[in-house]
Amino acid sequence: MAKVATVAVVGRTNAGKSTLVNALVGEKVSIVSPVEQTTRNTIRGIVADPRGQLVLLDTPGLHKAVGTLGTLLNRMARRSAAGTDITCVVFDASQEPQLEDIGWMQRVAKEKPEKVVFVLNKADKSPFFEKMFRDAWQEACGTSGSSELELEKGVRGQSGSSELELEKGVRGQESGVRSQSGSSELELEKGTIPLWVKSISTTEGGAKPVLDALFGFAEEGELLFDEDIVTDYPRKLAIADVIREKYLAHLHQELPHELGIIVKRVTDEGSRWKSEAEVLVNRPSQKPIVIGRSASTIKAVRKAAERELKEVFGIPVSLELWVNVEPNWMKNQKLLSEMGYLGGLV
Incomplete structure (x- = not known):
């Protein structure tokens, strides 16, 4: 039976969420622009893969709300994360963590969802900031009263995925699973919750580690949409x-x-x-x-x-x-x- 999951792709504005969703789907379903807050609605992109189907919700970027529209956009982003099987938080790893990044970390640490992927997007531009994001996550765990150990429950899931072995108790190790594309830059770490993934979504094959991580969390079930549909956006x-x-x-x-x-x-x-x-x-x-x-x-x-x-x-x-x-x-x-x-x- 196919593996199926709904995924909320969240993060601060202009972190590369729409570009990542388009790369995962293989077709353009979200608009992409260097201007912040480009995505204003929650768009469903549908990934068809031999392993199954992923329904991606590309959400508005979280930002400091100004006025009615800003408040609505933030509300839509948070609501999407609460109603899906997997939460995929996208960080712009080409710069140091921002307040909105830390806000998402604190939300994850507080709510303790069992299936979370942290994507270090644009990871090839500046490896220096990766440690800052990991340190920020540890601080978020401390301020929320939770720990990485507590968030580790349910890491393997019921699927027993062969695409991605998510072993318990291997926190903090730097061992990785290379993508099948052979890229040495795209490493998929295993054994941590959240699962940290490095992605270069603007390059061919750069989003594959993210795809593998998401299918690693997906569970067997019936397809939610026909196989030839890439979006149900009005x-x-x-x-x-x-x-x-x-x-x-x-x-x-x-x-x-x-x-x-x-x-x-x-x-x-x-x-x-x-x-x-x-x-x-x-x-x-x-x-x-x-x-x-x-x-x-x-x-x-x-x-x-x-x-x-x-x-x-x-x-x-x-x-x-x-x-x-x-x-x-x-x-x-x-x-x-x-x-x-x-x-x-x-």
């Missing part, structure tokens, strides 16, 4: 995410978090889809930036989004975009609901 929200991604690429830091997208309707015209979307900004002065001189920006965004949507859905998608000023839209419950933020797990 079509309107997927289109909105692609439009946001293209705007982030064009505007960079000019309007990173003050840009909202509402897809009003998607019409199936047989040989193509027609989609109408509203772009929201907070202030009148932002409208010319989003439109661009002679409408150059909005045209470029539309064309780039249409190209990607055709690849994603396998059918031409024509976009009609218009820009409206909606002061404080990030505090407007009705608008946030239209964007899918008030529905919990979308």
Whole structure:
């Protein structure tokens, strides 16, 4: 029987969660941008593998909440972690631990989930910070009143996985399981809870140790989705995410978090889809930036989004975009609901 698990991919904003999810799934299901807080909804990516199926929830990055939208994003991230079989916490190991990283460690230490994977993402960029993350985890265990020994229960799971031998009582040892790709940089440590994994998700095969770790925790069961499905993310929200991604690429830091997208309707015209979307900004002065001189920006965004949507859905998608000023839209419950933020797990 196949091995199946639901996985919450959590961590602070811009730690590389969406890139990792896309690498695990093998197709693009989450938007990726160097701008922080890119993911705003909880997106389900579905991994089909000879061993079974993993349902990944790519959550908004945990950050210091500002306003209604920020509070909702943090709530969605925490709720995802609480309702899945495995918690996969992604850390940006190219820099020292941040407060949000320590917050996730403290949460894990306090709640003592039996199946946890700590991913040291971008581990190839600076090995110096790995020890700082491990030390921060030990401190989190101390402040929570728990210990690594207490968190060790259930490490092997009921599956007796041959892909990943998770031996009890081997805490702190540096022995590793090499990935099948032969990379000497990608080591999968065994015998610790949480299970520490080094990943270079931007490289081919770089996410394989994470995949092995997750299947090591998965248990036998019935598939949750058909084998040919890679995501059950609603079509309107997927289109909105692609439009946001293209705007982030064009505007960079000019309007990173003050840009909202509402897809009003998607019409199936047989040989193509027609989609109408509203772009929201907070202030009148932002409208010319989003439109661009002679409408150059909005045209470029539309064309780039249409190209990607055709690849994603396998059918031409024509976009009609218009820009409206909606002061404080990030505090407007009705608008946030239209964007899918008030529905919990979308």
